[in-house]
Amino acid sequence: MKLFDVFPLFDINIVEGKGCYVYDDKGNEYLDLYGGHAVISVGHTHPYYVEKLTGQLNKLGFYSNSVINKLQQEVAQKLGEQCGYPDYFLFLINSGAEANENAIKLASFHNGRKKVMAFRKAFHGRTSATVAATDTPAYLAPVNINPNYVFAPFNDIEFVKKELATKEYSSVLIEGIQGVAGIQIPDDSFMKQLREVCTQTGTILILDEIQSGYGRSGKFFAHQYAGIEADIITVAKGIGNGFPMAGVLINPMFKAVYGQLGTTFGGNHLACAAAIAVLDIMKDEKLIDNAYNVGEYLMQELRKFPQIKDVRGRGLMIGMEFDEPVKEKRSRLLFEEKVFTGATGTHVFRLLPPLCLTIAQADVFLERFKKIL
Ligand SMILES: Cc1ncc(COP(=O)(O)O)c(C=O)c1O
16 A cells, blocks of 8 residues: 655655754754644653653553543643633644634534634634635635635734624634744734624634644743633644644633534543643743743844845744745755755745754754855
């Protein structure tokens, strides 16, 4: 059997990782400024993470969600404390799309409405409700085309107000910082007004913090820069540092109803061990502060390069926009300078390193980046 060819691949076989570095099967060392697409939060093979996971695996890898799982309660308690939503409920699943799918459903169960508002260039996942909320027509199979989904222009509060006034919308789904769109930050004033209009119209505000959350922006959640609270928040990627896991954080106003939501693998023992290790390390090593400080430093230094048209971001979620396509530069950076980065569209580099990136490692990146400009 061969693999279904859904994605163009670099001809590199990564076999090991440590901190902010990964290694291929030929022994080459790469600086990881991409974190496997914003997934690696506490660094590759962190010793405490490895110890927690192997220790759990030696005890119990999985049992079903029909019995008490104290590890889930530990994740909920630690996450609630660290993220600033201690009174919210937690529902654990396996991937970002699944988190958003459940969030959209929960909102609709709650207020009985059908319409969903998302924003232009949004990416929310590949499952049916989430791909309908993703503004890339090429990702939609005919079966996913759904007239209940409306895309608002980003930061356009007048459009949002007019639509939500119809009281037909169940939820508004917005990324804390748009990632796939090329690191687009919603205005704080827009977010504040969005919060208000959702409350006034009985629309559920869902914050997709799958890429921008879990400390990446220099706050636990990117929307916390605007000083607002969401009704539902979705998390994935960094939550398990590579172990597939996701969560839906739910305002206490929602009632849990048996049968509405469910999962086989979600919140299994091994996944919870990973999530607990991540939260412990983030707290002990103050990784959110580190993301903020190293991110500020990187952006300040990158803004000194005249070749870059725009540098934008928060913490360690950084976009660098060029006047010309970046494909060749990105490829040279990878193959000649041994640095992994991301790209979005044709003109934007995306930096999403592990949150433990040091200033010294940021300097190594800047040196190598300079060489390919
Ligand atoms: C903002 C956002 N939402 C949702 C998703 C989907 O997550 P997953 O690939 O885990 O389903 C992604 C993945 O890139 C994302 O960046």
